[in-house]
Amino acid sequence: xxxxxxxxxxxxxxxxxxxxxxxxxxxxxxxxxxxxxxxxxxxxxxxxxxxxxxxxxxxxxxxxxxxxxxxxxxxxxxxxxxxxxxxxxxxxxxxxxxxxxxxxxxxxxxxxxxxxxxxxxxxxxxxxxxxxxxxxxxxxxxxxxxxxxxxxxxxxxxxxxxxxxxxxxxxxxxxxxxxxxxxxxxxxxxxxxxxxxxxxxxxxxxxxxxxxxxxxxxxxxxxxxxxxxxxxxxxxxxxxxxxxxxxxxxxxxxxxxxxxxxxxxxxxxxxxxxxxxxxxxxxxxxxxxxxxxxxxxxxxxxxxxxxxxxxxxxxxxxxxxxxxxxxxxxxxxxxxxxxxxxxxxxxxxxxxxxxxxxxxxxxxxxxxxxxxxxxxxxxxxxxxxxxxxxxxxxxxxxxxxxxxxxxxxxxxxxxxxxxxxxxxxxxxxxxxxxxxxxxxxxxxxxxxxxxxxxxxxxxxxxxxxxxxxxxxxxxxxxxxxxxxxxxxxxxxxxxxxxxxxxxxxxxxxxxxxxxxxxxxxxxxxxxxxxxxxxxxxxxxxxxxxxxxxxxxxxxxxxxxxxxxxxxxxxxxxxxxxxxxxxxxxxxxxxxxxxxxxxxxxxxxxxxxxxxxxxxxxxxxxxxxxxxxxxxxxxxxxxxxxxxxxxxxxxxxxxxxxxxxxxxxxxxxxxxxxxxxxxxxxxxxxxxxxxxxxxxxxxxxxxxxxxxxxxxxxxxxxxxxxxxxxxxxxxxxxxxxxxxxxxxx
Numbered sequence: 001x002x003x004x005x006x007x008x009x010x011x012x013x014x015x016x017x018x019x020x021x022x023x024x025x026x027x028x029x030x031x032x033x034x035x036x037x038x039x040x041x042x043x044x045x046x047x048x049x050x051x052x053x054x055x056x057x058x059x060x061x062x063x064x065x066x067x068x069x070x071x072x073x074x075x076x077x078x079x080x081x082x083x084x085x086x087x088x089x090x091x092x093x094x095x096x097x098x099x100x101x102x103x104x105x106x107x108x109x110x111x112x113x114x115x116x117x118x119x120x121x122x123x124x125x126x127x128x129x130x131x132x133x134x135x136x137x138x139x140x141x142x143x144x145x146x147x148x149x150x151x152x153x154x155x156x157x158x159x160x161x162x163x164x165x166x167x168x169x170x171x172x173x174x175x176x177x178x179x180x181x182x183x184x185x186x187x188x189x190x191x192x193x194x195x196x197x198x199x200x201x202x203x204x205x206x207x208x209x210x211x212x213x214x215x216x217x218x219x220x221x222x223x224x225x226x227x228x229x230x231x232x233x234x235x236x237x238x239x240x241x242x243x244x245x246x247x248x249x250x251x252x253x254x255x256x257x258x259x260x261x262x263x264x265x266x267x268x269x270x271x272x273x274x275x276x277x278x279x280x281x282x283x284x285x286x287x288x289x290x291x292x293x294x295x296x297x298x299x300x301x302x303x304x305x306x307x308x309x310x311x312x313x314x315x316x317x318x319x320x321x322x323x324x325x326x327x328x329x330x331x332x333x334x335x336x337x338x339x340x341x342x343x344x345x346x347x348x349x350x351x352x353x354x355x356x357x358x359x360x361x362x363x364x365x366x367x368x369x370x371x372x373x374x375x376x377x378x379x380x381x382x383x384x385x386x387x388x389x390x391x392x393x394x395x396x397x398x399x400x401x402x403x404x405x406x407x408x409x410x411x412x413x414x415x416x417x418x419x420x421x422x423x424x425x426x427x428x429x430x431x432x433x434x435x436x437x438x439x440x441x442x443x444x445x446x447x448x449x450x451x452x453x454x455x456x457x458x459x460x461x462x463x464x465x466x467x468x469x470x471x472x473x474x475x476x477x478x479x480x481x482x483x484x485x486x487x488x489x490x491x492x493x494x495x496x497x498x499x500x501x502x503x504x505x506x507x508x509x510x511x512x513x514x515x516x517x518x519x520x521x522x523x524x525x526x527x528x529x530x531x532x533x534x535x536x537x538x539x540x541x542x543x544x545x546x547x548x549x550x551x552x553x554x555x556x557x558x559x560x561x562x563x564x565x566x567x568x569x570x571x572x573x574x575x576x577x578x579x580x581x582x583x584x585x586x587x588x589x590x591x592x593x594x595x596x597x598x599x600x601x602x603x604x605x606x607x608x609x610x611x612x613x614x615x616x617x618x619x620x621x622x623x624x625x626x627x628x629x630x631x632x633x634x635x636x637x638x639x640x641x642x643x644x645x646x647x648x649x650x651x652x653x654x655x656x657x658x659x660x661x662x663x664x665x666x667x668x669x670x671x672x673x674x675x676x677x678x679x680x681x682x683x684x685x686x687x688x689x690x691x692x693x694x695x696x697x698x699x700x701x702x703x704x705x706x707x708x709x710x711x712x713x714x715x716x717x718x719x720x721x722x723x724x725x726x727x728x729x730x731x732x733x734x735x736x737x738x739x740x741x742x743x744x
Contacts, residue, residue, distance in 0.1 A: 015052075015054075015055075015056075016131070019052065020050070021049075021050045021051055021052045022050065022051065022052070022131040022132055022133060023044060023051065023052065023053075023054035023130060023131070023132040023133070024044060024045040024048060024051045024132070024133045024135075025042055025043070025044060025045075025124060025132060025133070025134045025135070026042075026043045026044075026045060026135045027040060027041060027042040027043065027124060027134070027135075027136055027137070028040075028041060028136070028137040028138070029041070029119075029122060029138070031086075031114070031116070031117040031119055033116045033117075036085065036086050036089070037083045037084060037085050037086065038062065038083070038084040038086060038119060038122070039081065039082075039083055040060070040081070040082045040083070040084060040122075041079070041080075041081050041082075042058075042073075042075070042079070042080050042081075042082070042124070043078060043079050043080075044075075044078045044079070046078065053078065054075055054130065054132070055075060055076055056074070056075060056130070057072050057073070057074060057075070058072070058073050058074075058075050058124070058125060058130075059071070059072050059124075059125055059126065059127065059129065060072070060073065060082075060084070060122065060123070060124050060125075060126075061101070061122070061123045061126040062084060062086075062119060062121075062122045062123075063098075063100075063101075063119070063120040063121050063122070063123075063145075063146075063150075064086060064087055064088040064118045064119055064120065065088040065089075065096065065098060065110075065118045065120070066087055066088035066099070066118070067087070067088075067098075067099045068099070068100060068101040069087060071084050086118055086119065088118035089118055096108065096110065098120070098149070100149065100150075100151065101151070101152075102151050106149055108120075108145070108149065112141040112144070112145075112170065113141055113142075113145070114139075119142075120142065120145050120146075120149075121138065121142040121143070121145055121146040121150070122136075122138060122142075123136075123146075123155060124136060126152070126155070128154070136158075140162075140163065140166040140168065140170070140171060141170070143159045143162045143163050143166070144159075144163065144170060144171065144174040146158075146159045147159035147160060147163065147174055147175075147178060148174060148177065148178075153185050153187070153188055156178075156184075156185075156188045157188060157191060160175070160178075160188070160191050160192055160195045161195070163175065163195060163199070164195050164198045164199060164202075167199045167202035167203045168203075169203075171199055172196065172199055172200070172203065172212075175192045175193075175195055175196040175199065176196065176216065178192040179192050179193055179196065179213070179216055179243070180216060180220075182239065186238070186239040186242050186243070189239070189242075189243060190242060190243065190246045193213060193243070193246050193247055193250040194246070194250050194253075196212050196213060196250070197212060197213070197250045197251065197253045197254055198253075199212075200212040200254055201253070201254060201255050204255070204256060204257055205257070210264070211251060211254055211262055211264055211265055211268075212251070212254060213247050213250060213251050214251065214264070214265075214268060216247065217244075217247045217248070217251075220240065220243065220244075221240070221244055228271065229271070229275050230271070230272055230275050230276070232277045232278075232279070232280055232281065233276070233277060233278045233280075233281040233283075233285050233288070234280075234281060235281055235282075235283040235285075241283075241288075244288065245287065245288055245291040246291075248268075248269055248272060248291065248292055248295040249291055249294055249295045249298065251265050251268070251269070251295070252265060252269065252294075252295035252296070252298035252299050253298060255301075259301060260301055261298075261299045261301065263322070265299065266299055266322055266325070266326075269292060269295050269296060269299070270325060270329065272292055273289075273292060273329060276288075276289065276292075284342065284343055286342035286343050286344075286346045286347055287346055289333065289342075289347055289350075290346040290347050290349070290350040291350075293329075293330060293333060293347065293350040293351055293354055294350050294353070294354070296326050296329060296330065296354060297326075297330070297350075297353060297354035297357040297358075298357075299322075299326065300323065300326060300354075300357055300358055300361055300363065301361065302361045302362070319363060319364075323358070323363050326354075326358070327358060327363075327364065330351050330354045330355060330358075331351075333347055333351055334347075334348060334351040334352075334355075337351070344380065344382055345380045345382055345383050346382075348374075348383050348386075349382050349383060349386040352371065352374060352383070352386045352387055352390060353386060353389075353390070355370070355390075356371075356390040356393060356394075359394075360393065360397065366394060366397075366398060368391060368394050368400070368403055371387040371388075371390045371391050371394070372387070372391065372406070373387075374386070374387035375387035375388050375391060375410075377414065377415060377416075381416065381418070381419065384419060385419070385422055388407070388410075388419070388422070388423055388426060389426055391403055391406075391407060392407065392423070392426040392427060392430055392432075393430060395407065395432045395442075396430055396431070396432045396433075399432070399441045399442060401441060401442055401444075404432060404442060404447075407423055407427075408450065408454075410423060411423050411424060411454070411465075411469075412454065412458060417462070417464075417465070420465060421464055421465060421468055424465070424468035424469065424471070424472055425468065427472050427475070428468075428471055428472060428475055431472075431475050431476065433476065434475060434476065435475070435476065435477055435478035435480070440484075443476070443477075443482065443483070443484045444484055445482075445484050445485055445486075447476075447484075448477070448482045448484065448485060451469060451472065451473045451476070452473070454466075454469045455469045455470055455473065
C-alpha cells in the first residue's frame with residue numbers, strides 16, 4: 001500500500017491495525033449570538049481500557065436554517081475547542097422550508113427552537129469515517145428535530161436513545177409520530193415503540209389517557225366495527241407485521257407507581273390470544289404467538305407477593321388471578337406444541353422461558369426435571385438451548401451442585417459440539433459464582449480437578465471447547481489458586497512482578513510463630529534455645545517439677561552448723577584455699593537447696609560481723625551468737641529486709657535475709673565428699689609453692705582477727721541506701737577469711 005500510494009502509512013497502521021480499542025468523544029456546543037458562531041468543545045475519554053487517544057481529522061455536520069454544512073477539524077489534544085461560523089441568521093418566521101442534506105426541502109415548525117439560534121442540530125462524524133463512540137449533548141428540541149427530519153437511520157436511532165432521557169410530552173409526541181409514520185424505516189419504528197414505553201414509565205405521574213400504544217395498536221390492527229377486537233392476521237405488509245409483534249411486547253414493559261403492569265395491558269394481551277385468527281393468512285403466525293407469550297412473561301413481576309406457610313412452597317391456590325391466567329395460557333400453548341409443532345418450535349422456546357420467569361419470581365416451585373427433559377438429546381436444538389439456559393439460571397439461583405455436574409456431563413459427552421460450546425457460553429454470561437463471591441456449596445475441590453482435566457486432557461484436540469473451559473475457570477477462580485484447595489507444604493509461589501518466590505503462606509506463618517515463641521523463651525531464660533535438644537528441654541521440665549514437688553529440707557540443725565564451722569576452721573589451718581572453696585561448695589550442696597554460690601567482697605559495707613561475747617578467753621573459732629543486733633538494732637533501720645524465721649531466730653544467728661549461713665549435712669553425702677577430697681589431695685603438689693605463701697598470709701590474718709576479740713568496739717558499717725544485696729563480678733570476689741564473717 002505504501003508503494004502504490006506513495007504515502008507513509010505507518011502512523012495509520014500503528015493506530016488502527018497494531019492496537020485495539022477505539023476513540024471515545026464527549027462534546028457539547030453553545031451558540032454565541034454576538035459573534036454568530038457555534039463554540040464547540042470536544043473531549044476524549046482515556047479512562048476506559050478499550051479507548052485510545054485519537055489524533056487526526058474529524059468531520060462535523062451542522063444543520064442550519066439555510067441548509068446543512070460540513071466542517072473538518074484537526075484533533076491533537078484530549079480537549080479541543082472549535083468555533084464554527086454560522087451561515088444563517090435567526091428569523092421571526094416560525095414556519096419555513098428547510099433544505100436537508102438529501103437536497104429535499106421540508107416544512108418545519110420552528111416554534112420549539114431557540115429564537116436567537118439558527119442551529120437545528122449538530123452531528124459529529126456523521127459519515128462514521130473512524131471507529132468511535134460519541135456522547136453528544138444538545139437540547140431536547142434538537143433531538144426531536146433530528147428524529148423527525150433527519151433521513152439517516154443512525155441519526156434517528158441515536159435521537160431515540162437521547163429522548164429517553166427527556167420524559168416530556170413533546171418527546172412522547174415525537175415518538176408517537178415516528179411509530180405511526182409509514183415512511184419511516186420499520187426498525188426505527190420498533191425502537192420508537194420500546195423508547196415510548198420507557199418514556200411512559202418515567203411519566204407515570206402525569207400520564208393522561210389509556211396506556212401507551214394501546215390506541216395506536218387498535219387504530220392500526222383493530223376491527224373497524226369493534227376496535228377492541230383485532231382483525232384477522234394479514235402479514236402482507238411486513239412493516240405492520242413487525243409492529244404488530246413489537247407493540248404488545250413494549251406494552252408489557254409498562255409499570256405503574258407500584259411497579260406492577262397495569263391490568264388493562266394484561267387483559268389486552270389475553271384478548272389478542274383469544275381473537276387470534278390466522279385461517280386466511282398465507283404466512284405462519286408462530287413468531288407472532290411467540291411474541292405474545294414473551295409479552296405475558298414480561299408482565300410477571302416480583303411485586304406480586306406470594307404468602308405461604310413456613311416450610312411450604314408456592315401452590316396453585318396461593319397464586320393471584322392474574323398469575324393463574326398467565327400460567328394457564330403458557331401451559332396451554334406448551335401442550336398444544338406437542339400435538340401441532342410450529343416452525344423451529346418457537347412457541348415452545350417462548351413457553352420454556354415464560355415458565356422459568358415464573359419460577360424466578362417465586363410464583364411456581366422450581367422444577368429442574370422439566371427443563372432436563374427438554375434438554376436431552378433428540379429434541380430440537382433451539383428447544384435444548386432454551387432448556388439449558390433455564391438450567392444454568394437455576395444452578396445460579398438455587399446453588400444446586402447436582403445440576404452443575406449434570407451440565408458439565410453434557411459438556412463432556414454430548415454428541416453436538418455446538419451445544420457443548422453454548423453451555424460454556426451460558427455459564428460465562430450467567431456464572432453460578434465468581435472469584436469475587438465464591439460459593440462454598442459449588443466451589444469444591446472436585447469441580448476444580450474436573451475443570452482442570454477438561455482443559456488439559458479431554459478437550460486438548462478441540463481448541464474452541466478448551467478455550468471455553470479456560471474462560472470458565474478464570475471466571476470462577478481468576479488467576480489465583482482456588483480457595484477450596486488445600487495448599488501443599490512444599491508449594492513455591494512465584495511473583496512475576498517482583499521476580500521473587502516464597503513458600504506456602506500457611507507454612508511460613510507457622511514457622512514465624514514458632515520462631516517468635518523460641519525468641520520469647522530465649523529472652524526469658526537467657527539461653528540460646530536453638531542449640532538445645534527438645535528432648536533435653538522436656539527432661540529438664542520434668543526435673544524442675546520433681547524439685548518443686550519435693551518437701552523443703554530442714555536447715556535448722558545446730559549440730560550440722562557445728563560440723564560445718566569445724567570443717568571451715570580445719571581448711572583454714574591447712575592453708576588450702578582450693579579445699580576451702582570446694583568444701584564450701586559441698587556444704588552448700590548438702591543443704592538440698594538449688595542455688596548458685598555467690599561470694600561477696602570483705603568490704604565492711606557488704607559484710608556483717610557477728611558481735612561476740614565479752615569472754616576474751618573464748619577461742620576465735622567459736623560460733624557466733626544466735627542473734628545479731630548491732631547498735632540501735634538492724635531491724636530498726638531495715639524492717640522490710642529483716643523478716644524473722646518461725647522461731648524468731650535464724651540458725652546461724654544472722655538476720656534472716658542478710659546472712660547465708662550454711663546448714664547441716666544430709667546423711668548419705670559424706671562418702672561422696674570424702675571421695676572428692678581424696679581426688680583433690682592427689683593434685684596438691686601442683687599448688688605447693690602457692691599454698692605456702694597463702695598459709696603465711698592466712699596465719700597473720702588470723703592473728704589480727706583474734707586480737708580484735710569478740711568484745712571489740714569496732715563499729716560495723718551498714719549500707720542502708722542499698723536495701724538489696726549487690727551481685728558483684730566473680731573475678732574480683734574473695735572468700736571470707738574467718739567464720740566470724742558470714743556471706744550476705
